[in-house]
Structure formats: C-alpha cells, structure tokens
Amino acid sequence: MTIESPGGPSAATALLDVQRLRKVYEGKGRGVEAVRDLTFTVGAGELVCIVGPSGAGKTTLLRCVAGLLNSTSGKVVLEGRTVTGPPPGMAVVFQEYGRSLFPWMTVRQNVERPLKEKRVPKAERQRLVAEALDAVGLAGSHDAHPWQLSGGMQQRVAIARAVAYEPHILLMDEPFAAVDAQTRADLEDLVRALWKRLGVTVLFVTHDIDESVYLGQRVIVLSNSPTVVLEEVPIDLPDERDQLTTRSAARFTELRGHVYRLVQRAKDGHRPQD
Amino acid sequence: MTAVPAHAAERGRGGRRHRPPPAWALGLAGLLCLTAVLELAPRAGLVRERFLPPFSEMVSALADQAGTGAFWHALLETLRGWAIGLAIATAAGIVLGIVIGGVPLLRAALSSTIEFLRPIPSVALIPLAVLLYGTEMRSTLLLVVYASFWQVLVQVLYGVQDVDPVARETARSYRFRPLTQVRTVLWPTALPYVLTGFRLGAAVALILEITGELVIGSPGLGKQIAVTQTSGAVASMYALVIVVGLIGVAVNAAARAAERQVLRWHPSVRGEAVS
Structure with missing residues (x-):
C-alpha cells in the first residue's frame, strides 16, 4: 500500500509516464479505436x-x-509502477460532482470515507478533513448533505475529498x-x-x-x-x-x-x- | 403537494372562497359513506342480513370478539406467522439479491430461473406445504416466505443495477475494499428498492398468511374466519375480515413511515434541495 519512490534520482524521473497508450473499444464485430498512440510524461x-x-x-x-x-x-507508469x-x-475529480459525491453521506462523511479506507487514524483523519474543507472555503458546511449545496460548492467538496486524501497525483x-x-x-x-x-x-x-x-x-x-x-x-x-x-x-x-x-x-x- | 398558488389565495380573500377540502377530510367522508351504505343496505332490505349484516352488528360482534382470549390468540398467531415469514423472505431476498446482482455471471445464469419461479402462485404450493408439514404453522410459513421472497428479491436486483457508474468509479478510484463498496455505495443505492420490496412483500405476506390459515387450517385469524363462517356467525366473520383489513392498512403505513425516515437523503423524500 505504501508508495516508495524507486531507487535513483527520483526528482529527475517523471512521476507519470504514458507510453504508446492505445485503446480500442471492442464492439459487435468491429472495434472503435479511441486512442491510437499517446506518449507523454508528467514530472x-x-x-x-x-x-x-x-x-x-x-x-x-x-x-x-x-x-x-x-x-x-502500451502502458501507464506511475511512480515507477505500471498501472x-x-x-x-492518486485521486480523481470527476466532472459529474453530483453523481461522484454520495448523497446519503454528509459533506464530512464524503471527505472522510476514503481516509477511513486508507486506515488513517481518527485524530489525523479529523484534522485532514477539517483542513481540506477549510482550504476549499467550506469550513461551515461539514454537516450539510451535498445536495443542499450549489453546484460550485459540491465540486469544492469533491476537491476537498481529493485533497484530504493527500494524493501524489x-x-x-x-x-x-x-x-x-x-x-x-x-x-x-x-x-x-x-x-x-x-x-x-x-x-x-x-x-x-x-x-x-x-x-x-x-x-x-x-x-x-x-x-x-x-x-x-x-x-x-x-x-x-x-x-x-x-x-x-x-x-x-x-x-x-x-x-x-x-x-x-x-x-x-x-x-x-x- | 397541495400548496395553494398565491394568486388563488388572494382571489379567495376577496369574494367566494372555494378551496378544496383537505385530503384527509375527503378520505374520511369516503369511509363514512361506505359504513353508511353497509349499515343502511341490509336495513333497507337491499341485501339479505344473512349475507351482509348491518355495520353496527359487525362492530358489536367485533367488541364481543375482543373480549375473548381466542381472538387475541388468533391475532397473535397471524402476526407472528406474518412477521417471521416476512423476516425470512426479506433477509434471504436482500442477501441473495446482492450476491446475484453483484455477480454479472450469476445474474445472467439465474435470470431465466427467477423468471420461471417468480410467477408461480404461492397458493399452488398449498398441497406441497400440507404434504410436508400438515396443518402446522410451518405450512403457512412456507407459502408466506415463498410469496414475499420474490417481491424483495426482484426489487433488490433492480436496486443493485441502479448504482451510478460515476459513484462506482469514485469508490474504485479511492480503492474502497469490495465490502466497503457494498456497504457504502451499493447498499444505500439499493435501499429505496429494498424498502419498496419490503412494503410489497409485507402486503403479499399478509395475504398468504390469511390464505394459508383459511385453506390449510393453521392457527390464526384466517382459521377463525373459516370457523365463524361454518358456524353461521356471519357478523363475527365480517368483524374478523375488518380486523385483517386494518392490519393491512397499519402494515403499509408503518412501512411508508420507515421509508421516509430511512431515505431522508433521497430525492423522493428530501424537500429543500438546491437544484
């Protein structure tokens, strides 16, 4: 679960390395080639x-x-490991915030859930949740449900959830x-x-x-x-x-x-x- | 929603007011009409009292019944059989629904079997139940479980299918463990369906409980109805039928109240959402 940077000059190597990525969606009889050949790196x-x-x-x-x-x-290499x-x-923020946030959870529970999954200790968890919600300007909305917030605020919650997770990317x-x-x-x-x-x-x-x-x-x-x-x-x-x-x-x-x-x-x- | 538009209220203040009476008043009026017809039709000689005694006689027969231990014992038996059967069916429906619905291969393999077994009327199993358990309570229980199980299972299968792909991908991207995904994503999504299945199952379970008692003769209100019918106590028979009807109403109301409580976050229940 823990990530350690591979030995060597980690600063010089790319964090994300996409090599000759190709994706063909297999349909009935014929495939649809969505991505042909993508190569790029992100430091x-x-x-x-x-x-x-x-x-x-x-x-x-x-x-x-x-x-x-x-x-x-092709392949995707993140921090030296093939994905x-x-x-x-890694944390992902989706376009459809309304569907990405869980409506049955409060804002705090939404942000906290991935941390529980990561087995972050409780005190640390609470600190991360409070800091993340504070950072996106939602310090007063911990106990609201996402659907009680405006669209922009909901996307802020999703961003806070990603930030609290402390991703590398x-x-x-x-x-x-x-x-x-x-x-x-x-x-x-x-x-x-x-x-x-x-x-x-x-x-x-x-x-x-x-x-x-x-x-x-x-x-x-x-x-x-x-x-x-x-x-x-x-x-x-x-x-x-x-x-x-x-x-x-x-x-x-x-x-x-x-x-x-x-x-x-x-x-x-x-x-x-x- | 029965909110009166503002302009209608203003118009009402000026001249004649004809706001429709509230829904509960209309419902009550309907019930009063029914009891009036039940009271007057036999008294006016429109129907023979031997088949339909006046409503007041049913009520007094009910009062007599309520004084006997046999009535309360039968009521308890009915409620017990119903509750146990419904509990088994609900638990089995939820567990199997989540397992079958969660494994696409299993779902594909079993869907035709489910479509075959589901429409079999539970009452068609009465001979089998009697062969297995005679006139014991378990006989009726088998019918109750069989009938209500499908109601729950089918709803849970729909519910499991309803998980939002974005919610699923969010859970995957944050590396939720499979059991966490079931508990925090799949279960809340399926819950409205589960509760609908429970409500439908509860109604069907009551029907089958009474049917089993009537036909098989296992203990309960259904059996009492059969006994009063054969002994010619027609008013008592109707009194018991009314009790069974009231149980049905109470069960449905309780299930709906539970739905509102559990699904406060759901769009069908929540009111004040910013859209």
Whole structure:
C-alpha cells in the first residue's frame, strides 16, 4: 500500500509516464479505436493540462491513467509502477460532482470515507478533513448533505475529498464543465492555489482552451480520435496568475491563439505523421 | 403537494372562497359513506342480513370478539406467522439479491430461473406445504416466505443495477475494499428498492398468511374466519375480515413511515434541495 519512490534520482524521473497508450473499444464485430498512440510524461509537482476537440478521447485517456480502464496496448507508469488498477496515491475529480459525491453521506462523511479506507487514524483523519474543507472555503458546511449545496460548492467538496486524501497525483476530468463562468474562475484559482500550496502533481483534462492556458505549466494538445499527441505547448506565463492581469496579458493571448489554432486543426483532422 | 398558488389565495380573500377540502377530510367522508351504505343496505332490505349484516352488528360482534382470549390468540398467531415469514423472505431476498446482482455471471445464469419461479402462485404450493408439514404453522410459513421472497428479491436486483457508474468509479478510484463498496455505495443505492420490496412483500405476506390459515387450517385469524363462517356467525366473520383489513392498512403505513425516515437523503423524500 505504501508508495516508495524507486531507487535513483527520483526528482529527475517523471512521476507519470504514458507510453504508446492505445485503446480500442471492442464492439459487435468491429472495434472503435479511441486512442491510437499517446506518449507523454508528467514530472513530479507539474501542472499539466490536456486539451483537445470534443470526442478526442480525453476521458478515455484519463480513465486509463486512473486505472479505471484497461488499455489495449502500451502502458501507464506511475511512480515507477505500471498501472493495472486504481493506484494508491492518486485521486480523481470527476466532472459529474453530483453523481461522484454520495448523497446519503454528509459533506464530512464524503471527505472522510476514503481516509477511513486508507486506515488513517481518527485524530489525523479529523484534522485532514477539517483542513481540506477549510482550504476549499467550506469550513461551515461539514454537516450539510451535498445536495443542499450549489453546484460550485459540491465540486469544492469533491476537491476537498481529493485533497484530504493527500494524493501524489490529482487527476481532474473536465471538473468545471458543469458550473457557471464566475464559479469556474473561482475554482480555477482554487486549483492553482492548492497545487502551489500542496506541491501535488496535477493532470487537468479540459475542452476549454482558455482554461488550459490559464492553469497549466504545459498544455498537451490532442488530435481528434483516434487520438495522438498533436503538440506540447509550454506555457511561459509568470507563476503568479490572476484572472484579470494574466488573461489580458499579450503572451496569454498569443498562447491562447496558438492552442486555439491547434485545436481547430485537430478538428479538421490534421494529424502529425499520417 | 397541495400548496395553494398565491394568486388563488388572494382571489379567495376577496369574494367566494372555494378551496378544496383537505385530503384527509375527503378520505374520511369516503369511509363514512361506505359504513353508511353497509349499515343502511341490509336495513333497507337491499341485501339479505344473512349475507351482509348491518355495520353496527359487525362492530358489536367485533367488541364481543375482543373480549375473548381466542381472538387475541388468533391475532397473535397471524402476526407472528406474518412477521417471521416476512423476516425470512426479506433477509434471504436482500442477501441473495446482492450476491446475484453483484455477480454479472450469476445474474445472467439465474435470470431465466427467477423468471420461471417468480410467477408461480404461492397458493399452488398449498398441497406441497400440507404434504410436508400438515396443518402446522410451518405450512403457512412456507407459502408466506415463498410469496414475499420474490417481491424483495426482484426489487433488490433492480436496486443493485441502479448504482451510478460515476459513484462506482469514485469508490474504485479511492480503492474502497469490495465490502466497503457494498456497504457504502451499493447498499444505500439499493435501499429505496429494498424498502419498496419490503412494503410489497409485507402486503403479499399478509395475504398468504390469511390464505394459508383459511385453506390449510393453521392457527390464526384466517382459521377463525373459516370457523365463524361454518358456524353461521356471519357478523363475527365480517368483524374478523375488518380486523385483517386494518392490519393491512397499519402494515403499509408503518412501512411508508420507515421509508421516509430511512431515505431522508433521497430525492423522493428530501424537500429543500438546491437544484
């Protein structure tokens, strides 16, 4: 259960290593190739966004990385171990917060349940739950049920649950696709703040080009299905990001324009080699 | 929901008020009408008193019954048989439902068997029950368990199927152990179905309990009904039928109250959700 970094220079090695990942969904008679050949790495402590046109197999990729789906070929290596099922030290925040949180549990119970599963001692558990809910701004909602909260607050609970779990890597699958624009901006800043504070590695999947540029240190642009990596775009924006100044910076507009053109080309079926 | 729209209330304040009477008042009126018909029809000679005595006679026969130890003993026997049968059926239905529903292979293999066994009317098993246990209480118990078991099992199977894929993946990604998944995800999802199955099973169990007592002659109110019928105590017979009906109403009300209590988080019960 415990994770130990493999011997050697762990800082230099990638935390997450996706190698030639391929996924074919077997249908009746014919298979559907969702992901053809994906190779990329995410270093420890990085915040990487994955963006691509809709139907680009983003969710398939994330489910393979999360160990929720078996790949057809290729492999996912997390902290030196090949992923064959949900690995320890990983937390996933799903887009459908309303279905991911358990309505029969209170906010506190939702956050605490995975820690009980991890056999975290009670006092430590209570501290982690309180800190996580505090960090997402829900210190006063411990005893509410998720369905008594607004959509944005529910997604905050899901984020708190992931944070309290103390993962090494946090996977986020279009987490803000279902909340309104103002809430989304708040939650983006929350993710940046938590990432910086906790030093956790974040892989953030989104279809929102602005969001990927605003959040990421690097943006991986995917082609349309069957998916390959179209381009990796380093985001050389200052580390301190702000909804107003960052988004109005000239460099932001340039990068956004670049990623936008890549996604447009991906939609038109442009692929790197074939 | 019987909330009156604001504009309707305002209009009512000005002129004529014609707000519909509350539901309980209408229900009570219906019952009063029924008892009036039961009282007046035999007295007016519309039906022969030998077959349907006036309601007041049923009530006084019921009062007489309530003074005898035999009545209370029979009532207790009926309730005991019903409760034991229902408990066995519910426990078996839940356990087997979760096991069968949780293992896709098992579910596929057994679904046709279940579809074959389920529609067999329990009363068709009366000869078998008598062969096995004679006129003992166990005879009727067999019928009760058989009939209510399917009600619970089928509902639990539906419930187990209803687990949200996202909730399931959340549990998997946080590495919930299989038993924790059953306890914290599958069971709460299936609970509304379990309670529906329990409520349906409770009603069916009562029917079969009375049927068994009537036909097989195992001890209970059903047997008393048969005895009063053969001895010509028609008013007493009706009195017992009324008691059986009241038990049915009480059982259903109790099951519904339990549902509301246990499922406070469920969309069908909770009221104040932010949507």
